[in-house]
Amino acid sequence: MENESSLAGLVWLGTAIIFISVLSVILIVIIHRNRILNIKEQESTAKLNAALDAEKQERFRIASNLHDGVSGDLNAVRNYIAIMSGKFTNPDAIELLAEMEVAIKNAAENIQNISYNLMPPMLESHGLIPTLQSYLARIRKSHNITITEAFTTDPVNIPTPDAYEIYRILQELISNAIEHGKAKHLEMAVTRFKKDMLFMITDDGSKFNIQEKLQNSTGMGLKNISARLLKLKSKLEHTFLDHKNISKIYYHVKDSHS
Amino acid sequence: MALFIGIIPFSILLWEKRALNIKEAVIPFIWITALATLYEFFGTELLHINSTYWFQLYTILEIGCLFYYFHHILKQWHQKLLYFTLALVLTGYVISCFFWSTESNLIPLAINACSVSLFVFIFACLHFNMLMKKETDVWKQPNFYFTAGFAIYYACTLLLFLLSTELYKTEHRIDPWLINILAGIIFRTLLITGTWKMKAA
Numbered sequence: 001m002e003n004e005s006s007l008a009g010l011v012w013l014g015t016a017i018i019f020i021s022v023l024s025v026i027l028i029v030i031i032h033r034n035r036i037l038n039i040k041e042q043e044s045t046a047k048l049n050a051a052l053d054a055e056k057q058e059r060f061r062i063a064s065n066l067h068d069g070v071s072g073d074l075n076a077v078r079n080y081i082a083i084m085s086g087k088f089t090n091p092d093a094i095e096l097l098a099e100m101e102v103a104i105k106n107a108a109e110n111i112q113n114i115s116y117n118l119m120p121p122m123l124e125s126h127g128l129i130p131t132l133q134s135y136l137a138r139i140r141k142s143h144n145i146t147i148t149e150a151f152t153t154d155p156v157n158i159p160t161p162d163a164y165e166i167y168r169i170l171q172e173l174i175s176n177a178i179e180h181g182k183a184k185h186l187e188m189a190v191t192r193f194k195k196d197m198l199f200m201i202t203d204d205g206s207k208f209n210i211q212e213k214l215q216n217s218t219g220m221g222l223k224n225i226s227a228r229l230l231k232l233k234s235k236l237e238h239t240f241l242d243h244k245n246i247s248k249i250y251y252h253v254k255d256s257h258s
Numbered sequence: 259m260a261l262f263i264g265i266i267p268f269s270i271l272l273w274e275k276r277a278l279n280i281k282e283a284v285i286p287f288i289w290i291t292a293l294a295t296l297y298e299f300f301g302t303e304l305l306h307i308n309s310t311y312w313f314q315l316y317t318i319l320e321i322g323c324l325f326y327y328f329h330h331i332l333k334q335w336h337q338k339l340l341y342f343t344l345a346l347v348l349t350g351y352v353i354s355c356f357f358w359s360t361e362s363n364l365i366p367l368a369i370n371a372c373s374v375s376l377f378v379f380i381f382a383c384l385h386f387n388m389l390m391k392k393e394t395d396v397w398k399q400p401n402f403y404f405t406a407g408f409a410i411y412y413a414c415t416l417l418l419f420l421l422s423t424e425l426y427k428t429e430h431r432i433d434p435w436l437i438n439i440l441a442g443i444i445f446r447t448l449l450i451t452g453t454w455k456m457k458a459a
């Protein structure tokens with residue numbers, strides 16, 4: 001009788017030990033894999049941040065060269081043309097010089113726009129909202145589109161590096177809406193939403209499924225949006241409602257006043 | 259309950275119209291699990307057919323399905339070891355047939371439990387080793403659930419089947435068989451989870 005109980009007990013005990021051993025092996029596999037995945041994710045994030053920083057530095061360098069170098073040289077040429085205009089009496093020559101001055105002025109403006117798009121100088125000196133307002137003003141001038149703005153009057157304390165990434169995301173979204181969506185009307189709103197800043201773009205362009213495009217696109221623009229959102233730890237929501245594309249970016253303000 | 263949940267993985271495959279897709283390594287095993295559930299209910303419970311025939315037949319089907327499963331998931335690795343171990347398992351099976359009788363199949367059960375469990379342990383460990391080297395999330399891999407299920411079931415029931423002849427002589431012939439039921443529930447739950455993940459993959 002006792003032996004029978006011992007046997008049954010032995011079977012239960014032995015089985016429990018074996019079960020715990022197998023479970024331990026399985027847990028080791030799971031823990032090891034999770035550790036590897038975390039390391040890979042950290043490496044990937046570090047590479048991503050390095051790539052975005054390198055891109056930012058390169059943009060700054062090119063923008064500076066364009067502004068200080070090319071722009072400066074074009075202004076110098078304009079001055080020479082102005083001086084030369086005073087020395088000629090031939091009406092044809094004067095007209096030609098005037099056309100040259102206009103062409104060079106246009107080229108200088110284009111260079112300034114390119115430089116500004118590459119690295120907006122106002123971002124560090126004035127902050128994100130004035131930079132966005134300036135950007136939207138230039139969009140109005142250069143494209144056939146109406147833009148309405150609604151910016152919060154609350155102080156917006158976003159660090160410059162994050163402001164730069166948000167600016168780039170909004171720039172890419174607006175650019176896509178105009179070029180690919182053929183939008184004719186665009187609304188830009190920046191408001192507080194609980195502890196977040198909400199950046200909302202509404203456009204009347206063709207329907208755009210940004211989540212699908214972000215996953216499937218091979219273009220650099222949308223991949224950069226993904227990368228920047230990851231860096232900011234922000235989320236992008238996109239809906240299509242009443243024939244309008246609505247994109248919302250929620251940015252968590254680290255030192256919120258609310 | 260432990261019996262009837264064996265039909266769920268097969269039901270999922272039927273629903274997804276993948277029951278005949280033998281490219282998935284585990285499909286044959288899901289088939290025999292469903293077959294076993296149906297036989298044990300209709301054959302053993304309702305018609306009281308002698309189960310010794312079925313258990314011996316089930317063992318050879320089980321060996322075949324386990325070999326198919328590990329052969330597919332390990333792909334080009336460890337094929338020689340796989341065939342060598344299969345030969346050992348089949349040798350064990352042939353030996354168990356000499357001890358088989360219509361009155362009792364506990365000795366063949368013990369012999370086959372030894373060899374099949376060894377087969378499963380070796381290749382489950384190799385599969386886990388392979389999973390640790392891959393850069394994928396194990397929770398999303400259906401084969402992880404299947405291999406874990408096999409490892410847990412055959413580990414938990416090894417001692418039970420090895421000592422089944424002695425246990426049958428005692429008054430405690432029923433209680434330890436709860437181990438088989440519990441292990442079966444865990445195994446079939448993992449089988450269902452893995453089949454569900456296959457659907458999502």
